[in-house]
Amino acid sequence: MKENRKKTVIKKSSVGYAQCRIIRDNNGNSVDYRFISVNDCFWQLMGLEGSVLIGKTILQIDPNTEKAWIEICGNVALSGESEQFESYSSDSGKYVETTICSTNIGEFAIIIVDITARKHLENALKESENRLIAAQKMAHVGNWELNLETKKMWASEEAFNLYGIDYTSEYISFDLARKSILPAYHDLMDQSLQNLIQQKGTYNIEFELKNQMTGELHYVHSIGSLILNDDGKPWKVSGTIQDITENKLKEEKIQKLNFYDQLTGLFNRRFYEEELIRTDKKENLPLTLLIGDVNGLKLINDSFGHDMGDALLKKAAAIIIEGCPTNAVISRIGGDEFVVLLPRTNGIEIEKMIKRIKARALIEKVGSMHISISFGYETKVREHEKIKEVFKKAEDRMYHNKLFESPSMRGKTVKTIIKTLYEKNKREEQHSHRVSKLCEEMGEALELSEIKINELKTVGLLHDIGKIAIDEKILNKPGKLTAEEQKEIERHSEIGYRILSTVNEMAEMAEFVLAHQEKWDGSGYPKGLKATKIPFESRIIAIADAYDAMTSDRVYRSKMTIKMALEELLANAGTQFDPALVDLFIKKVVLKE
The missing domain is CATH 3.30.450.20 (PAS domain)
Structure with a gap:
């Protein structure tokens, strides 16, 4: 049965x-x-x-x-x-x-x-595990486990890769790992684990790790969770370790953008304002604020372009850094303005420092341009003094010094601009000198004062100074200009105005240069002025400029005869030119009747 x-x-x-x-x-x-x-x-x-x-x-x-x-x-x-x-x-x-x-x-x-169902489950788990391992490798995440009872630890292959150590799947002694494999980090790890075990905090640390195989430095982030046994006592710590180098570098870049000036590498205004609050303490007295302003930056930007202006600022920053002590906090707080915080520094030391910077600036150049920086400083010696008032006094002194130093610098810069323009275009130099001579002769024909004649002569010489900022390829183009190129050429009168208006004694002449392309009938540029609204001097320059252009060889055409040029002046009298001045120019300057 x-x-x-x-x-x-x-x-x-x-x-x-x-x-x-x-x-x-x-x-x-x-x-x-x-x-x-x-x-x-x-x-x-x-x-x-x-x-x-x-x-x-x-x-x-x-x-x-x-x-x-x-x-x-x-x-x-x-x-x-x-x-x-x-x-x-x-x-x-x-x-x-x-x-x-x-x-x-x-x-x-x-x-x-x-066992089909079991094998499918095992295979699915294996695939899931493989995907997890692959994802961890892509994210540079490793796993680790520390048995607090046996004092042995295990780590995944990716964790070993981060350290640059040959992989083993076996549990290894934690003491061995601390002393031989991870000697540079065991103090940090010990303290963090102790805090975790005592439940004072969590195991959550970041540190810089040197890969033992490649020697490369990485930033890593490691976290751990405490696992208790059935008796509620600490049993294991399980955690991850991840390479966060890329994120860390991005953070540093953002931090740099937040507190550093991208052009010069100095601190920016935001950092300066925060640092000023931190530095304005009794223990830092005497606290000196030194303010520097680069002379002629706008003039250089207008004349040679912003690349040259940027190079000037970088060079100025380098000169200031070289002349300051190591405890100085140097910031660029505006376009051409620098401020230096100098804790525990008095006026005598500052004067020596300014002399060092200025001596260095005298021998440095950016292209053909000299470097000039005007400085002013004030020292806070008593705790009750307001730091804003100290800054204001330093700034006032800087502007006072700039009144004397900047005009000289601008005058030198204008001379450099003229020299540079003539060096890159000899034809322009010859044209300017001939126009200057024609303007001088017009002044004499009009029986103007000697001062006015000299002014006309000078403005005739400078009327095309704005062409310094025009692309040389456009200036020397043999064929007809495109609409865009013509617009670029037309900028030269405005650029010339901006250059000359920075120099006090040339401010009036700048107005004449601005208007020398205006036409009698109002069809000129840049403002479309008409008839007597156009400055008298500008009307003279327009005639002299046109006559010399017609009677000189150009890259795009041969010169006209004097007769043909005079006929062209007469044909445009009353439309392009002042008719009375055309008549005088022909009779008294060209024909000398």
Whole structure:
């Protein structure tokens, strides 16, 4: 009865079961086996009909069965031991776990368990783990675990990679890791772990890490969580370590943008204002504020472009840095304005420092331009003094000094501009000198005062100074100018005005230069002035300028004869030129009647 129940259980089981008998050759070697009995699950897992198996040998059912498989079965039947292994059937698409065990002498059982669901789950977990590892590697995140009871720790491959250490999957002694693998960081790690264990805080640290393999420095962030045992006592710390170098560099860049001047590398206004509050303390007295202003920056920007102006500012910053002590806090707080905070520094020391800076500036140049910086300073010696008032006094002194120093600098700059223009365009130099001579002769024909004649002569020489800022390719273009190029050329009168208006004694002449391209009928530029609204001097320059242009060779045409040029002046008298001045110019200057 029990045997029948046993057979029924086996027959209906969800585990495949087969009883087999070994077939041996004359030498006693196993050469095949025959199925004695099988349950339903077995032949279903094998993908065969049950009746096909009973009484048949494995080679009759599958002639391709490997000899090794038959030998395994024979060894099991003889030894009484068992064998277990996993396999996959492409026919059924199932994973099975097979156990072969001896039952009687010369007989054995084959037990097959369908493990497809388990294998799918394992494979899914493995794939998920692989994806996690891949993601961690891409993000440079490593895992680590410290057993507080055994004092051993484990770390993932990526964690080892961050340190530049050969990977091991084994647990290693924490003391060994601290002293030999991570010697530079164990104090920081010990304190952070101690805080975590005592629940005073969390394990959350950032530090700079040197990769032991490449020697490169990295910023890393490590966090850890405390895991308690069943008794509520600290058991493990599990955490991550991540390379945050890229983010750290971005933070530093943002920090630099927040507090540094991008052009000069000095501190900016924001930093200066915050630093002034921090520095304005009793222990820093005497506290001196030194303010410097670069002379002629606008003039250089207008004449040579902002690249030259930027180069001037960078050079000025370098000169100031060189002349200041190491404890000085140097900031650029405006376009051309610098301020230096000097704690525990008195006026005598500042005077010496200014002399050093100015001496250095005298021998430095940007292109052909000299460097000039006007300074003013004030010292706070008593705690009750307001720092804003100290700054105001320093600024007032700087502007006072600038009144004397800047005009001289601007005069030198204008001379440099003229020289530079003539050096890059000899034709322009010759033209300017001829126009100057014609203007002088017009002044004499008009019986003007000597001062006025000299003024006309000078403005005739400077009327095209604004061309310093015009691209040389446009100035020397042999063909017709495009609309854009013509607009660029027309800027020269305004640029000339800006250059000359910076010099006090040339302010009036700047107005004449601005208007020398205006026309009698109001069709000129830049303002479209008409008739007598155009300055008298500008009307003279316009005639002299046009006459010389017509009677001189140009890259885009040959010169006219004097007769043709005079006819052109007369044709445009009353539209482009002042008719009365044209008549005088022809009779008294050209023909000298």
